[in-house]
Amino acid sequence: MAPAGTPPLVVEHVAKSYDADGRIVPVIGDLSLTLNEGEIVAIVGPSGCGKTTLLNTLCGLIGADSGRIRWHGREISGQPSGVGYMLQKDLLLPWRTALRNVMLGLEIRGVSLSDAEERSHVVLDKLGLHGFAEHYPTTLSGGMRQRVALARTLVNEPDVLLLDEPFAALDFQTKLLIESDTARLVRESRRSVLLITHDIEEAVSIADRVIVLTKRPTRVKAVYDIALGTERTDMIAARESAGFVDYVRRIWADLDVTRQ
Numbered sequence: 558m559a560p561a562g563t564p565p566l567v568v569e570h571v572a573k574s575y576d577a578d579g580r581i582v583p584v585i586g587d588l589s590l591t592l593n594e595g596e597i598v599a600i601v602g603p604s605g606c607g608k609t610t611l612l613n614t615l616c617g618l619i620g621a622d623s624g625r626i627r628w629h630g631r632e633i634s635g636q637p638s639g640v641g642y643m644l645q646k647d648l649l650l651p652w653r654t655a656l657r658n659v660m661l662g663l664e665i666r667g668v669s670l671s672d673a674e675e676r677s678h679v680v681l682d683k684l685g686l687h688g689f690a691e692h693y694p695t696t697l698s699g700g701m702r703q704r705v706a707l708a709r710t711l712v713n714e715p716d717v718l719l720l721d722e723p724f725a726a727l728d729f730q731t732k733l734l735i736e737s738d739t740a741r742l743v744r745e746s747r748r749s750v751l752l753i754t755h756d757i758e759e760a761v762s763i764a765d766r767v768i769v770l771t772k773r774p775t776r777v778k779a780v781y782d783i784a785l786g787t788e789r790t791d792m793i794a795a796r797e798s799a800g801f802v803d804y805v806r807r808i809w810a811d812l813d814v815t816r817q
């Protein structure tokens with residue numbers, strides 16, 4: 558077991574290139590970051606800079622060319638345990654009800670059906686899906702489906718959540734509500750979150766820290782500690798708080814988006 562205070566994730570000088578038909582494409586230049594316990598860190602960067610590549614490298618889906626990735630103080634090969642992954646696409650199984658989608662990971666891990674069912678109901682209820690457990694995904698709205706996907710991730714009680722634009726496809730109101738629920742649930746259980754997003758306002762409202770990446774080959778351009786002086790589980794209040802607009806403006810300037 559790692560000593561108390563060991564960050565769940567430390568990334569040191571990671572680099573990654575792709576071989577595109579014999580042409581080497583450097584995607585991650587030289588990237589270092591730390592995710593502390595109970596912290597929500599958002600990563601923003603120009604389109605195509607390598608954010609998904611970074612997340613895939615961190616969770617062992619693809620190998621880094623160089624550098625070190627330490628989970629709870631240890632370098633590991635392959636996929637780390639205790640890490641939940643959530644994407645923009647909910648990837649729910651259409652032939653399973655909401656409840657049985659949430660139960661899937663527990664079933665695979667050999668948890669008894671009754672236990673899995675009870676734990677899944679608890680998480681669905683916390684996400685406002687009481688009464689929808691027996692619904693099939695096709696009968697749920699996009700926001701509800703994404704809540705089911707979030708429940709499916711949280712029911713496994715991961716220490717760390719890696720989120721790759723999970724709210725990007727949602728309408729604005731739904732997005733604010735599900736961001737708030739996510740923040741509330743991860744903050745009350747002191748889970749750590751690494752969130753990749755294109756949405757600077759989302760990043761500033763939800764995260765304790767925002768890391769801005771450069772274009773490819775990507776590296777850290779700037780880091781912002783976000784101090785909004787408000788309860789960081791209410792995304793509407795966060796967006797209305799003093800300082801919010803200023804952070805958004807500064808990060809937007811850092812991204813250096815120019816018209817083609």
Ligand SMILES: Nc1ncnc2c1ncn2[C@@H]1O[C@H](COP(=O)(O)OP(=O)(O)OP(=O)(O)O)[C@@H](O)[C@H]1O
Nearest residue numbers: 575576577582584603604605606607608609610611
């Ligand atoms: N398997 C691969 N082989 C070759 N090149 C790849 C591969 N996967 C991604 N790339 C290239 O690497 C670069 C970074 O892609 P990646 O999806 O990681 O960026 P991103 O920042 O997540 O993109 P977006 O902003 O569009 O979400 C892109 O130029 C992409 O074309």
